[in-house]
Amino acid sequence: MPLKTINPTATKAWGKLEKHYQEIKDQKMVDFFAEDTSRADKFQLKWNNFLVDYSKNRINSTTKDLLLELANEVELKDAIEKQFNGDKINQTEGREVLHTALRGSNKPKEVEETLQKIKIFSEEVISGEWKGYTGKTITDVVNIGIGGSDLGPQMVVDSLKFYRNHLGVHFISNVDGDHVMETIKDLNPETTLFLIVSKTFTTQETITNATTARKWFLESASQEDVAKHFVAVSTNLESVKEFGIADQNIFPMWNWVGGRFSLWSAVGLSIACAVGFDNFQSLLNGAGKMDEHFKTTDFKDNIPVTLALLSIWYNNFFDAETEAIIPYSQYLQKLVPYLQQGIMESNGKSVSRDGNKISYQTGTIVWGEPGTNSQHAFFQLIHQGTKLIPCDFVGFKKSLHGNREHQDKLMANFFAQTEALLKGKTPAQVEEELKDMDAEKAATLKPFKVFEGNKPTNTLLIDELTPESLGSLIALYEHKLFVQGVIWNIFSYDQWGVELGKQLASGILKQLETKDFSKPQDASTQSLLKAYLS
Numbered sequence: 001m002p003l004k005t006i007n008p009t010a011t012k013a014w015g016k017l018e019k020h021y022q023e024i025k026d027q028k029m030v031d032f033f034a035e036d037t038s039r040a041d042k043f044q045l046k047w048n049n050f051l052v053d054y055s056k057n058r059i060n061s062t063t064k065d066l067l068l069e070l071a072n073e074v075e076l077k078d079a080i081e082k083q084f085n086g087d088k089i090n091q092t093e094g095r096e097v098l099h100t101a102l103r104g105s106n107k108p109k110e111v112e113e114t115l116q117k118i119k120i121f122s123e124e125v126i127s128g129e130w131k132g133y134t135g136k137t138i139t140d141v142v143n144i145g146i147g148g149s150d151l152g153p154q155m156v157v158d159s160l161k162f163y164r165n166h167l168g169v170h171f172i173s174n175v176d177g178d179h180v181m182e183t184i185k186d187l188n189p190e191t192t193l194f195l196i197v198s199k200t201f202t203t204q205e206t207i208t209n210a211t212t213a214r215k216w217f218l219e220s221a222s223q224e225d226v227a228k229h230f231v232a233v234s235t236n237l238e239s240v241k242e243f244g245i246a247d248q249n250i251f252p253m254w255n256w257v258g259g260r261f262s263l264w265s266a267v268g269l270s271i272a273c274a275v276g277f278d279n280f281q282s283l284l285n286g287a288g289k290m291d292e293h294f295k296t297t298d299f300k301d302n303i304p305v306t307l308a309l310l311s312i313w314y315n316n317f318f319d320a321e322t323e324a325i326i327p328y329s330q331y332l333q334k335l336v337p338y339l340q341q342g343i344m345e346s347n348g349k350s351v352s353r354d355g356n357k358i359s360y361q362t363g364t365i366v367w368g369e370p371g372t373n374s375q376h377a378f379f380q381l382i383h384q385g386t387k388l389i390p391c392d393f394v395g396f397k398k399s400l401h402g403n404r405e406h407q408d409k410l411m412a413n414f415f416a417q418t419e420a421l422l423k424g425k426t427p428a429q430v431e432e433e434l435k436d437m438d439a440e441k442a443a444t445l446k447p448f449k450v451f452e453g454n455k456p457t458n459t460l461l462i463d464e465l466t467p468e469s470l471g472s473l474i475a476l477y478e479h480k481l482f483v484q485g486v487i488w489n490i491f492s493y494d495q496w497g498v499e500l501g502k503q504l505a506s507g508i509l510k511q512l513e514t515k516d517f518s519k520p521q522d523a524s525t526q527s528l529l530k531a532y533l534s
């Protein structure tokens with residue numbers, strides 16, 4: 001069954017939320033805390049090794065109730081069931097959306113078989129049993145893919161650096177030839193293994209990079225050696241074979257796994273190589289546990305649902321356009337670019353599920369960088385700029401190398417920032433601070449030193465960065481974006497918006513080759529092309 005189409009703005013809850021917004025919009029969170037001493041407990045969720053504090057939001061109990069009413073009115077429960085049951089909720093592509101089946105306790109047979117193949121392969125490569133064409137063991141694995149076939153595995157391999165083994169793992173994605181050349185220049189073809197990852201096996205960037213890598217390899221090896229150095233992950237078995245990859249080196253993928261949700265499939269082969277199969281399995285288990293939580297927990301205690309509803313609150317009632325995610329872990333520096341694809345490719349839509357133009361804001365713009373670095377970069381704008389930017393702060397109780405002094409300093413900043421965003425600094429506090437200064441000078445300076453505060457944040461405090469907690473964290477954001485898509489009445493699982501640029505690029509590529517400018521084209525593009533060719 002397809003997802004129902006329900007215009008959120010026509011629900012009763014939406015009207016009530018609009019009215020409620022008018023009442024609450026100028027109220028201060030510090031006053032909410034002063035009025036209700038149990039607020040922190042009330043707006044906190046504890047699950048496994050996660051503590052989610054959402055009390056520093058511009059909400060009260062009525063807000064929460066009305067947001068839950070909205071979730072019920074748009075039949076969120078039904079949508080979640082349809083997703084997990086494998087209904088074809090990716091309607092415009094006629095597909096099921098079942099990345100959750102890759103990490104649940106009851107995996108389909110083909111998933112189990114593929115996992116087994118990943119296990120055997122990764123263990124052979126790590127142990128050195130897998131030999132290159134001159135009999136040497138593999139030292140480097142290169143993932144060639146883009147979008148979902150690159151960002152997910154790259155982010156996880158980077159985030160789990162602490163758990164890495166001896167293998168060098170590299171990622172080539174951009175069709176920019178400098179990316180592939182920079183990566184392979186230090187590699188030895190005798191000891192390098194290429195993983196060509198492409199769901200469709202038609203993506204220009206990946207096929208171009210894979211072809212260049214094969215050419216480089218064949219400069220010193222022969223065609224039959226390709227079988228020892230090239231493997232592929234794809235749904236398009238025919239094209240993989242045409243490329244010259246041996247049957248036994250093909251890892252299947254399925255159309256019911258969307259590219260941006262595919263790191264849990266064989267697309268995560270580089271993860272299994274980098275950190276070992278057991279850690280890959282723990283990553284899957286962590287995601288599976290979050291799936292269970294999402295599927296079975298009452299909405300009022302449901303972490304992805306709660307975070308999604310808060311995001312809707314700011315996006316659609318406060319007119320916030322962006323959200324920041326600030327991980328306080330240097331290991332997570334690739335988390336946000338990864339989430340950008342998931343969130344923005346999924347919910348960057350302006351047509352409702354019944355095919356009509358939408359009249360309200362959808363898709364949040366997400367951005368962010370690890371703290372404390374980002375505090376010294378863009379935090380000024382979050383604290384004192386004109387825009388409302390709700391932030392998620394993601395931090396860990398323990399550091400992996402056990403350096404308590406650093407960890408306490410890091411986390412002191414983590415807590416201080418959410419406190420500063422909540423409280424701000426009042427004119428009276430500034431006056432007090434400047435009381436020893438010359439009065440005229442102090443009065444001039446005062447307005448610049450005031451912080452309005454009242455900036456919303458969620459704090460996600462997790463015990464430790466492990467493969468399992470990372471799996472749960474990623475799955476949390478996957479479910480959050482789905483909930484938002486359901487409420488916005490859009491299709492989160494297609495991505496037609498990436499097609500037009502691809503089509504035009506193939507026409508322009510021909511133009512660059514033939515120098516033919518006879519077809520009508522806008523004057524700007526044409527003059528730029530001529531300048532490029534001159």
Ligand SMILES: O=P(O)(O)OC[C@H]1O[C@H](O)[C@H](O)[C@@H](O)[C@@H]1O
Nearest residue numbers: 147148149198199200203259498
């Ligand atoms: O895995 P592939 O078929 O090569 O696709 C790679 C990427 O390309 C497309 O442009 C889509 O927008 C992405 O969702 C996808 O992940």
